[in-house]
Amino acid sequence: MCQTLAQLFKEICKTMYLACLTIFCLSIFAGNSIFCRAALVACDMGPLQYTGVRALSAALILAILCGIKVIKPLPQGEGNVWRDAWQQSSWTGALGLFMYMVCFSTGYVAMPSAPGTLILNMSVQVCMIGWGILHGVYPNKKQYIGYAIATAGLILLLSPGLTAPPLLHSLFMAGSGFAWGVFTVAGKDAKSAALATAGCFWRAALPGLFCVIAGFVFEAQPQSMAWIFVLAGGLASSLGYILWYAIVPRYTLINLSIIQLAIPVITAIQGFIFLEEEVTVRFVISTCLILGGIYQTIRTNHIHIRK
Numbered sequence: 001m002c003q004t005l006a007q008l009f010k011e012i013c014k015t016m017y018l019a020c021l022t023i024f025c026l027s028i029f030a031g032n033s034i035f036c037r038a039a040l041v042a043c044d045m046g047p048l049q050y051t052g053v054r055a056l057s058a059a060l061i062l063a064i065l066c067g068i069k070v071i072k073p074l075p076q077g078e079g080n081v082w083r084d085a086w087q088q089s090s091w092t093g094a095l096g097l098f099m100y101m102v103c104f105s106t107g108y109v110a111m112p113s114a115p116g117t118l119i120l121n122m123s124v125q126v127c128m129i130g131w132g133i134l135h136g137v138y139p140n141k142k143q144y145i146g147y148a149i150a151t152a153g154l155i156l157l158l159s160p161g162l163t164a165p166p167l168l169h170s171l172f173m174a175g176s177g178f179a180w181g182v183f184t185v186a187g188k189d190a191k192s193a194a195l196a197t198a199g200c201f202w203r204a205a206l207p208g209l210f211c212v213i214a215g216f217v218f219e220a221q222p223q224s225m226a227w228i229f230v231l232a233g234g235l236a237s238s239l240g241y242i243l244w245y246a247i248v249p250r251y252t253l254i255n256l257s258i259i260q261l262a263i264p265v266i267t268a269i270q271g272f273i274f275l276e277e278e279v280t281v282r283f284v285i286s287t288c289l290i291l292g293g294i295y296q297t298i299r300t301n302h303i304h305i306r307k
Helices: 002-042 047-067 081-088 091-110 113-134 141-158 167-186 193-218 225-250 253-260 263-274 281-298
Strands: none
Touching (some): 002 047, 002 225, 002 263, 047 081, 047 091, 047 193, 047 225, 081 193, 091 113, 091 167, 091 193, 113 141, 113 167, 113 281, 141 281, 193 225, 263 281
């Protein structure tokens, strides 16, 4: 009896630990939006400066993690973590990652964090579904219905009105989501997601350097506090991805998809607490429609494959 209770307590502790780790990881992802908005709006930082410094700082942090063996080389490789990271990454993935960061920063110049995260997550879903269709994987009827519901929520969010986010910056956020989809697809065959992420950030550091130079030439100097936010964004980008890849094997694919849908909600809460952003009725209704539609789309494992 005591042994059974001890085993049950151990399982409960493991579940609680995984739940806390997952919530912390999703909070880091949501924090990216908060750091970006704080640097751009509260500290008058330009999007080029933010993008460039974020890319360079994340590349540096990942290089340090490789140097101290937190990110390890492939077991079947030659033990060279730098070569493995470069080979596991690609210029296509690096370009997708860089465009994601550029559009992300530009979109958040005039958009509250929560709607921006919603649009980004929606466009990621569109990109991934489109990629599947191009490769012969077609959603079934229930998934099409879910997609239609989510699209209706996005249309409601972007429709004209006092609380609708600006169309141009919404398009930038949508572009950010598509670029993230490209980055994801480019690394789908990587043997180590952490190595692939490190290699892509190192490749993206080159255009990131040009962004920094262009930002200092064409954009005004921000407040000193902005550098803290942008470095925090780089830290969140690098460590958040590594933490995410550490917990990914502990969930099923469907559960992972559902879990990620909590990010816009966490972002809205953080924006309300730290940036005093308003949570409007339009946003709440749009959130319910978009998240409900995406859940309906991914809740089934049945897909059609046309040859």
